[in-house]
Amino acid sequence: xxxxxxxxxxxxxxxxxxxxxYLACQSVSTDPAFRSGMDAARAFLTELLNEIGFxxxxxxxxxxxxxxxxxxxxxxxxxxxxxxxxxxxxxxxPDPLDQWISEPFDxxxxxxxxxxxxxxxxxxxxxxxxxxxxxxxxxxNELPFNVKILLEGEExxxxxxxxxxxxxxxxxxxxxxxxxxxxxxxxxxxxxINVGSRGNGGFEISLKTADLDLHSGRYGGAVxxxxxxxxxxxxxxHDADNRITIPGFYDDVIMPxxxxxxxxxxxxxDGVAWTDTIGAVEHGESDFTTLQRLWDRPTLEVNGMxxxxxxxxxxxxxxxxxxxxxxxxxxxxxxxxxxxESSKTYIQSLCPEGVQLxxxxxxxxxxxxxxxxxxxxxxxxxxxxxxxxxEKPLRVRVGATLPLxxxxxxxxxxxxxxxxxxxADEQFHAPNEFLRLSAVDDGVAAWIRLLDLIGEQTPAxxxxx
Amino acid sequence: xxxxxxxxxxxxxxxxxxxxxYLACQSVSTDPAFRSGMDAARAFLTELLNEIGFxxxxxxxxxxxxxxxxxxxxxxxxxxxxxxxxxxxxxxxPDPLDQWISEPFDxxxxxxxxxxxxxxxxxxxxxxxxxxxxxxxxxxNELPFNVKILLEGEExxxxxxxxxxxxxxxxxxxxxxxxxxxxxxxxxxxxxINVGSRGNGGFEISLKTADLDLHSGRYGGAVxxxxxxxxxxxxxxHDADNRITIPGFYDDVIMPxxxxxxxxxxxxxDGVAWTDTIGAVEHGESDFTTLQRLWDRPTLEVNGMxxxxxxxxxxxxxxxxxxxxxxxxxxxxxxxxxxxESSKTYIQSLCPEGVQLxxxxxxxxxxxxxxxxxxxxxxxxxxxxxxxxxEKPLRVRVGATLPLxxxxxxxxxxxxxxxxxxxADEQFHAPNEFLRLSAVDDGVAAWIRLLDLIGEQTPAxxxxx
Numbered sequence: 033x034x035x036x037x038x039x040x041x042x043x044x045x046x047x048x049x050x051x052x053x054y055l056a057c058q059s060v061s062t063d064p065a066f067r068s069g070m071d072a073a074r075a076f077l078t079e080l081l082n083e084i085g086f087x088x089x090x091x092x093x094x095x096x097x098x099x100x101x102x103x104x105x106x107x108x109x110x111x112x113x114x115x116x117x118x119x120x121x122x123x124x125x126p127d128p129l130d131q132w133i134s135e136p137f138d139x140x141x142x143x144x145x146x147x148x149x150x151x152x153x154x155x156x157x158x159x160x161x162x163x164x165x166x167x168x169x170x171x172x173n174e175l176p177f178n179v180k181i182l183l184e185g186e187e188x189x190x191x192x193x194x195x196x197x198x199x200x201x202x203x204x205x206x207x208x209x210x211x212x213x214x215x216x217x218x219x220x221x222x223x224x225i226n227v228g229s230r231g232n233g234g235f236e237i238s239l240k241t242a243d244l245d246l247h248s249g250r251y252g253g254a255v256x257x258x259x260x261x262x263x264x265x266x267x268x269x270h271d272a273d274n275r276i277t278i279p280g281f282y283d284d285v286i287m288p289x290x291x292x293x294x295x296x297x298x299x300x301x302d303g304v305a306w307t308d309t310i311g312a313v314e315h316g317e318s319d320f321t322t323l324q325r326l327w328d329r330p331t332l333e334v335n336g337m338x339x340x341x342x343x344x345x346x347x348x349x350x351x352x353x354x355x356x357x358x359x360x361x362x363x364x365x366x367x368x369x370x371x372x373e374s375s376k377t378y379i380q381s382l383c384p385e386g387v388q389l390x391x392x393x394x395x396x397x398x399x400x401x402x403x404x405x406x407x408x409x410x411x412x413x414x415x416x417x418x419x420x421x422x423e424k425p426l427r428v429r430v431g432a433t434l435p436l437x438x439x440x441x442x443x444x445x446x447x448x449x450x451x452x453x454x455x456a457d458e459q460f461h462a463p464n465e466f467l468r469l470s471a472v473d474d475g476v477a478a479w480i481r482l483l484d485l486i487g488e489q490t491p492a493x494x495x496x497x
Numbered sequence: 498x499x500x501x502x503x504x505x506x507x508x509x510x511x512x513x514x515x516x517x518x519y520l521a522c523q524s525v526s527t528d529p530a531f532r533s534g535m536d537a538a539r540a541f542l543t544e545l546l547n548e549i550g551f552x553x554x555x556x557x558x559x560x561x562x563x564x565x566x567x568x569x570x571x572x573x574x575x576x577x578x579x580x581x582x583x584x585x586x587x588x589x590x591p592d593p594l595d596q597w598i599s600e601p602f603d604x605x606x607x608x609x610x611x612x613x614x615x616x617x618x619x620x621x622x623x624x625x626x627x628x629x630x631x632x633x634x635x636x637x638n639e640l641p642f643n644v645k646i647l648l649e650g651e652e653x654x655x656x657x658x659x660x661x662x663x664x665x666x667x668x669x670x671x672x673x674x675x676x677x678x679x680x681x682x683x684x685x686x687x688x689x690i691n692v693g694s695r696g697n698g699g700f701e702i703s704l705k706t707a708d709l710d711l712h713s714g715r716y717g718g719a720v721x722x723x724x725x726x727x728x729x730x731x732x733x734x735h736d737a738d739n740r741i742t743i744p745g746f747y748d749d750v751i752m753p754x755x756x757x758x759x760x761x762x763x764x765x766x767d768g769v770a771w772t773d774t775i776g777a778v779e780h781g782e783s784d785f786t787t788l789q790r791l792w793d794r795p796t797l798e799v800n801g802m803x804x805x806x807x808x809x810x811x812x813x814x815x816x817x818x819x820x821x822x823x824x825x826x827x828x829x830x831x832x833x834x835x836x837x838e839s840s841k842t843y844i845q846s847l848c849p850e851g852v853q854l855x856x857x858x859x860x861x862x863x864x865x866x867x868x869x870x871x872x873x874x875x876x877x878x879x880x881x882x883x884x885x886x887x888e889k890p891l892r893v894r895v896g897a898t899l900p901l902x903x904x905x906x907x908x909x910x911x912x913x914x915x916x917x918x919x920x921a922d923e924q925f926h927a928p929n930e931f932l933r934l935s936a937v938d939d940g941v942a943a944w945i946r947l948l949d950l951i952g953e954q955t956p957a958x959x960x961x962x
Binding site for chain 2: 247
């Protein structure tokens with residue numbers, strides 16, 4: 033139990049000053065021109081971790097020439113759980129610069145929002161987590177449990193070093209669970225917690241029907257047209273009810289548990305209004321609501337398709353080649369390897385004699401992720417939200433793919449709970465990225481409470497999960 | 498009847514010298530840099546028409562800023578038919594120059610072939626026609642019937658001036674039929690005559706399903722995908738037997754007369770070998786042979802189709818727009834206007850709520866053309882081929898579209914017979930265009946004989962056609 037109240041240690045002005053300093057580090061991981069900004073961000077964090085009281089601070093190198101991750105630890109609570117707190121210090125490029133209202137690397141407050149590149153993704157949420165840890169340390173000269181910190185520098189470039197960093201430092205990173213300061217809240221007006229994300233995978237298909245493009249007058253009607261064949265293949269991938277037709281595609285799908293599903297139906301969500309904002313109509317499998325389609329159901333999308341003449345006017349050609357890029361979103365239960373093979377087999381079966389099919393560009397094949405519904409860290413996170421926001425959080429999921437959770441489960445064997453106070457509408461990856469000022473207050477309070485609650489748990493609780 | 502034999506007036510060496518001079522005129526109509534070559538070609542032809550004995554030589558201007566056509570006439574046979582002999586003096590650009598084995602504007606003989614830009618399309622065939630007229634004039638001081646000459650300068654650029662030239666000079670160009678020195682023989686090893694060509698028409702369709710491209714994680718499964726919708730539309734345009742599904746599409750199709758159809762089946766043609774040469778397989782409506790599919794049956798081809806991401810790697814986007822360019826080949830009986838409307842109505846019916854369909858880029862909508870099977874000029878042309886090549890010609894068609902015949906029928910009310918001695922394999926529009934030397938001899942002989950046979954006809958024969 034706390035000797036004094038950690039929240040009293042929170043100095044909001046000092047925190048915002050430090051956040052502004054951190055955001056001024058131009059840590060764009062994808063562009064070598066920003067290397068000094070990456071170095072500055074790591075230096076800032078090293079100093080902060082040291083100030084808070086973390087030790088064994090070091091950089092972890094994945095050995096593939098990327099940006100090092102930063103590690104620190106405080107392990108002075110034997111008998112208490114050990115959690116790995118994750119965040120990332122790299123940000124997206126600020127382009128297009130002319131669309132920013134204020135300087136992207138100079139944090140500016142307007143109308144209750146803080147604007148800067150990376151403030152929502154993920155520097156603000158990371159700093160909130162570190163602030164809560166500092167408040168605990170200041171109040172009690174200790175933390176409620178054992179904490180390891182892992183701050184990645186390549187999240188925005190697809191984490192090329194992370195698999196090596198995890199697999200080469202299994203002992204160093206050993207923990208009972210991951211508590212992630214990344215990930216965004218779905219809506220600012222809904223108290224909720226993410227309990228899962230869809231997986232993904234995909235490939236490109238190319239069809240060839242002749243050695244060359246052919247004149248539609250001299251050959252038309254008597255030879256196959258690669259675009260007709262591609263249209264037949266793509267059209268055959270969904271049935272009239274928008275269900276995917278790949279044999280066995282839904283066989284292993286595990287729908288969410290009863291509580292998660294009840295929470296989904298409890299959400300005040302207007303699918304028509306939602307699609308209206310993007311100029312679309314509601315669409316999808318008729319047996320499911322829009323939120324189920326987005327969170328519970330696997331999908332297959334053609335992301336690009338092309339062949340033949342695309343210029344001005346017309347060209348009376350029978351195209352001999354057609355291409356399509358296909359990706360899928362997978363849900364719990366689906367095995368990416370099995371889906372990959374069955375989808376390729378099915379597509380091959382759709383190509384008649386005279387249509388040469390080639391697969392290329394495999395990507396992803398990440399499993400979906402679902403936090404176990406009775407996981408102690410999930411229960412603690414829900415309790416912390418209820419205690420500080422005075423509202424029971426709903427369990428929601430994200431339709432997108434967060435490879436970290438699956439990667440960590442595969443390498444370290446532990447689960448991930450996302451506890452971030454950024455929101456999906458905060459323009460991350462776009463000009464005028466912002467973080468709600470209210471999220472700073474809510475976030476620090478909730479994180480402080482969560483740390484307390486984890487301190488009441490034992491490693492045995494986690495082993496039982 | 499001839500006072501002396503016109504063929505004795507044919508001086509092959511002189512003819513080839515003149516042809517070489519004509520081919521040296523760099524009459525590329527599409528490129529303003531070649532304007533002096535266009536002028537030189539008209540000057541050459543003016544002198545030649547004058548030398549043969551044509552009068553009232555003049556340039557016809559369509560009033561749309563293009564290249565003038567050249568006109569001449571010899572009308573001293575009252576009571577005999579009047580035929581309009583057509584050819585064109587413009588050629589395709591010679592690019593790519595580095596692929597020519599000899600200079601494109603310097604006629605060169607190799608292995609029984611004459612190489613030069615425009616020699617097959619259409620300077621050689623035009624000169625053969627004029628040579629036959631000159632031989633008749635030299636032998637008899639007159640022609641066997643009344644002749645008007647129309648030599649176009651914009652055939653290679655889509656004949657933009659020709660509609661005006663025809664409609665504004667109806668009296669000047671009044672004739673019983675058109676005898677065209679353009680068009681190519683299908684195969685060099687087959688004595689045949691073209692009796693028809695397919696029409697064409699087309700448009701572009703664009704589908705829109707949302708205001709912007711959407712993230713496949715955040716929206717996938719719950720909104721329409723423009724590429725899926727496009728694939729459904731395109732796939733629905735043909736049935737499993739490759740028949741076009743547009744309601745009424747085949748209702749007005751008139752299959753060829755019995756003789757034409759019998760000739761088609763008499764042709765020694767190996768569809769498998771033919772498609773093998775282009776790396777394709779035989780394909781099309783199962784009730785018809787490859788030649789019927791090519792000549793007798795209408796088609797619909799997607800010439801280009803695109804949408805979404807086409808770059809390297811993958812992008813998990815749900816494309817909001819998709820595009821397709823569609824053209825059709827039409828056969829006798831089909832009304833382009835009716836087909837256009839019914840196809841647009843049908844495509845619209847394939848687009849569900851939430852899919853915005855836009856049509857653009859209408860092109861063509863030219864009717865198919867068929868020479869009336871008992872047309873006196875067709876009968877004379879067949880007889881001339883039989884008399885000079887000692888083989889009955891077969892009636893064949895071309896799957897491509899020759900807008901001239903339809904345009905002339907609409908404006909001047911007369912039919913067209915193509916009597917050309919170039920061949921479809923002679924690389925016209927490509928490097929190393931050539932004309933078989935044997936075609937010069939066969940062509941001059943056949944044209945001389947044809948002129949004789951027409952001289953035995955009367956205008957009443959044509960009015961009865």
